[in-house]
Amino acid sequence: MKIKNWFFDLVRLGTISIDFIKGSYFLSHLGPSVTFFGSARFDEDHPSYLLTRQLASELGGRGFTILTGGGPGIMEAANRGARDVGALSVGCNIILPREQISNRFLDINVNFRYFFVRKFMLIKYSQAFIISPGGFGTFDELFEVVTLIQTKKIKQFPIILFGSDYWKPFLNDFINVLQKEGAISSEDLSFIYISDDLDEISERVLNFHSKNAEDKKVAA
Numbered sequence: 001m002k003i004k005n006w007f008f009d010l011v012r013l014g015t016i017s018i019d020f021i022k023g024s025y026f027l028s029h030l031g032p033s034v035t036f037f038g039s040a041r042f043d044e045d046h047p048s049y050l051l052t053r054q055l056a057s058e059l060g061g062r063g064f065t066i067l068t069g070g071g072p073g074i075m076e077a078a079n080r081g082a083r084d085v086g087a088l089s090v091g092c093n094i095i096l097p098r099e100q101i102s103n104r105f106l107d108i109n110v111n112f113r114y115f116f117v118r119k120f121m122l123i124k125y126s127q128a129f130i131i132s133p134g135g136f137g138t139f140d141e142l143f144e145v146v147t148l149i150q151t152k153k154i155k156q157f158p159i160i161l162f163g164s165d166y167w168k169p170f171l172n173d174f175i176n177v178l179q180k181e182g183a184i185s186s187e188d189l190s191f192i193y194i195s196d197d198l199d200e201i202s203e204r205v206l207n208f209h210s211k212n213a214e215d216k217k218v219a220a
Contacts, residue, residue, distance in 0.1 A: 019117040023092070026110045027125045030090060032209050033065040035122045037141040038074025038132030040100070048133050048163055051196070052077040053084070055130065055162065058202045060087025064209075067126055069093065069118070070110075074132045076103035083107075092118050119144060127212065128158045128205040133166040150188050158208050160201050161194040168194065 036056060042049045056066045056078040066082035068075035070091020082089035083105040091106040095113050102109050112118040123129075123145060131142050148154045161167040171194065178184045195201050 015113055016117060019112050019114055020120075023110055023112065023117060023121040026108055027067075027090070027092075027121055030065045030067070030088065030125055032063065033067045033090070033126045034059050034128045034130060034205060035067045035126035036074060036078035036130045036132065037069070037122075037134060037138050038078075038130075039134035039138060040069075040071045040073035040075060041135070042073045042077075042133075044077070048074060048166075049077040051198075052130075052132050052162070053081040055198050055201060056081025056087075057084045058198050059205060060089075061085040062202055062206055063087075064127075064205070065090060067092070067122060069122065070102045070106060071100045072103055074134065076105060077132075078130075079103055079105035092121050094118050123148065123154065126157070127209050128160065130160050130162050130201070131167075133163045146188070146192065149191055150184075155212070156191045158204055159192045160204070161192065162196070162201065164194055164196050 036052060038048065038052060044050075052074050058081075060066050060082040065088040066078050067090045068078045070079075070093035075091065079089040079091060080103070088108070089106055090108040091102055091110070093102045093109060093111045094100055094115060095111055102111075110121070112121070119141060122141070129145050131138065142159070145154075145157075145159055149156050149159075161171075175184070175189065179186065193201075193204065
């Protein structure tokens with residue numbers, strides 16, 4: 001039994017490795033990218049869909065690749081916004097028992113078997129994160145990014161909570177409780193921004209990227 005379990009674990013390790021290799025092959029040369037997270041359940045008439053499409057167009061027009069989970073809803077809106085302005089539109093889709101169909105606005109589509117590898121790729125190859133309204137999956141992605149920055153596993157990239165009506169109760173209620181109980185500090189929130197202003201968000205992302213690029217130049 002132990003040998004059988006070991007064999008299946010070894011096979012699983014192989015499929016995980018394939019996911020990592022495939023993701024790195026397709027995504028490592030994207031250039032400056034912004035990842036959009038958000039609900040897969042919003043149709044094209046939903047206000048968050050419309051605003052996300054506009055923001056993705058704004059960022060895409062400023063030279064950023066738009067990176068998403070490749071599916072419907074907010075992901076589709078962001079990829080569609082990229083397509084509107086001719087920016088590179090990339091999706092990291094997930095293979096599910098009920099297959100999640102990739103949206104039709106992708107220039108590059110990479111399918112992953114494992115959620116954690118997919119999430120790793122969406123974080124690794126991005127210089128900023130736009131978090132639109134969403135459900136459990138979106139909160140999982142938000143907390144993953146925040147934890148990685150908090151523990152200094154990745155740089156302090158901008159995290160933009162896009163949609164103040166949705167996110168303010170989250171910050172004012174849930175996050176305030178964490179602070180009052182001492183579970184997090186104000187420093188842990190210093191890299192999280194909330195905004196509905198497309199120009200402000202674009203400028204913040206662009207300024208961060210410019211400073212980061214300059215820092216790399218000086219270090220070299």
